Amino acid sequence: MTDQAEQASAGGPAAPEIPGKPTSASRTTLSHIMTHSDTNLLGTVHGGVIMKLVAGAVAGRHSGGPAVTASMDEMAFLEPVRVGDLVHVKAQVNWTGRTSMEVGVRVLAERWNESAPPTQVGSAYLVFAAVDADGRPRRVPPVLPETERDERRWQEAQIRRTHRLARRRAIMELRERRAAEGIED
Numbered sequence: 001m002t003d004q005a006e007q008a009s010a011g012g013p014a015a016p017e018i019p020g021k022p023t024s025a026s027r028t029t030l031s032h033i034m035t036h037s038d039t040n041l042l043g044t045v046h047g048g049v050i051m052k053l054v055a056g057a058v059a060g061r062h063s064g065g066p067a068v069t070a071s072m073d074e075m076a077f078l079e080p081v082r083v084g085d086l087v088h089v090k091a092q093v094n095w096t097g098r099t100s101m102e103v104g105v106r107v108l109a110e111r112w113n114e115s116a117p118p119t120q121v122g123s124a125y126l127v128f129a130a131v132d133a134d135g136r137p138r139r140v141p142p143v144l145p146e147t148e149r150d151e152r153r154w155q156e157a158q159i160r161r162t163h164r165l166a167r168r169r170a171i172m173e174l175r176e177r178r179a180a181e182g183i184e185d
């Protein structure tokens, strides 16, 4: 690959602008009645697996190709989900960087034995990096918030991004310092 082609695939200075995509273009809801095959040893449902599945689909749709999970944070399981419950997993791209995207996921459940509106039972934020066929990060289209709520989510995601990078940097620096002092663990 030439230097210029390499820069373009990673989104460097030679990369052409990619047209933006509205949030609604990749927003996805998966509805699923929970069965025994979705449960853990306690008989409640594995929340993380289904969140990751839907978030991955959103990241793939937004970026138009494969995307890998770079990080997963602020996972909250507010209430257990039980076999028979109808679960709705809603996900959208909240924020985009050069090659990464934050996907926000909300999990709502309708109890199989109650006629109440769905309640939120969980949420998470996942960062995906779009990758090419060789697993190298590739550019993603900027997400275009469409509503005030999308705009708020974009701004909050930017705050989380700043904190994630700062935390990662601080941990790397600590490890380097400890290694330089000859501390082994």
Ligand SMILES: CC(C)(COP(=O)(O)OP(=O)(O)OC[C@H]1O[C@@H](n2cnc3c(N)ncnc32)[C@H](O)[C@@H]1OP(=O)(O)O)[C@@H](O)C(=O)NCCC(=O)NCCS
Binding pocket: 068, 069, 070, 071, 096, 097, 098, 099, 100, 101, 127, 128, 129, 131, 135, 136, 137, 164, 168
């Ligand atoms: C994620 C991955 C592609 C990043 O590759 P890399 O060589 O570190 O590339 P970069 O440093 O350019 O990072 C690419 C993007 O991901 C973001 N990123 C990388 N690690 C991150 C992390 N831990 N948290 C948040 N964002 C992260 C970078 O900020 C960058 O985003 P930007 O271009 O929008 O600024 C690479 O680490 C990888 O393939 N990891 C394994 C992923 C995987 O297998 N996931 C499945 C686990 S179940």
